[in-house]
Amino acid sequence: MSRIRNENDIPVTVEVEGESWAAALTPRLAQFAAVARHEHVTRAAQELGVPQSTLSRAMVRLEEDLGVALFARRGRTVALTPAGGTFLRSVERALAEVDRAAESVRADADPAAGRIAFGFLHTLGSETVPGLIRGFRASHPRVRFQLVQNYGQAMIERMRAGGLDLCLTSPVPDAPDLVARRLDEQRLRLVVPDDHRLAGRRRVRLAEAATELFVTLEPGYGLRRITDALCAEAGFTPKIAFEGEEAETLRGLVAAGLGVALLPPPAVPRPGVAELTVTAPRAVREIGVAWLDGHPDTPPVAAFKRFLLSRRGQLLD
Incomplete structure (x- = not known):
């Protein structure tokens, strides 16, 4: 637990574990870095556009919250203590990362080059x-x-x-x-080995493949759900020989004679297979x-x- 003052200068108790330190201290980090850079509270206050008294109080509160002296004071000039120097190095890295993150998201939203x-x-x-x-x-x-x-x-x-x-x-x-x-x-085709009993056909009813072994994508893939649904509509549950993660791999398994598959058209024709139009049920995927x-x-x-x-x-x- 730590006592942190809010914007009305009212002390509140907050958790200081995990990310809560960042939430409590972040508004003062840029102020701390400015004071450390100028080694002078008044000049830092002028740069930040805040009253000198406000900045002085903020630095005192920061030290109280951390329980560490960050500055050695000599009138209006200040010098970092060893703890303050260690803290400054981390603060500068954190502020630089925030700047980079802000520039990144602004660049991503650029209408012309996002x-x-x-x-x-x-x-x-x-x-x-x-x-x-x-x-x-x-x-x-x-x-x-x-x-x-x-x-x-x-x-x-x-x-x-x-x-x-x-x-x-x-x-x-x-x-x-x-x-x-x-x-x-997109129309799906029944893909069979080029020496398959159906390979000489141009069109086929899916029910004609009810006794075949199927190679399919793994459960969870959309095309697998569509395959299962179309086979059910055709009146059978497909017997699965192999499951894969990529359609062209399945085409290769079909070419090797390891089963048949329902697949979208290939970008480039694959040797070793015949691709048949399915007339019933209507085999498409949206x-x-x-x-x-x-x-x-x-x-x-x-x-x-x-x-x-x-x-x-x-x-x-």
């Missing part, structure tokens, strides 16, 4: 996202992107923790703390953009959000 933390699914990373960024930067050439690839739920949790401004995901999430907008849909409800946007994030919404129906072109 930063956007943008998450997206791995399967959208080879063509869709680069095309979107290229299109957006045609009118915002200096905006910077922090790009994060992950599966849907992980991106949403990162967004809730403050690590993302918005994300492209599938299925389109439905949660009370999110705003989500459908942008497009792609949407999501962000936290009620969170204010910086100008670059707002501009990119408008750009994405303007691409409805054209996202995968």
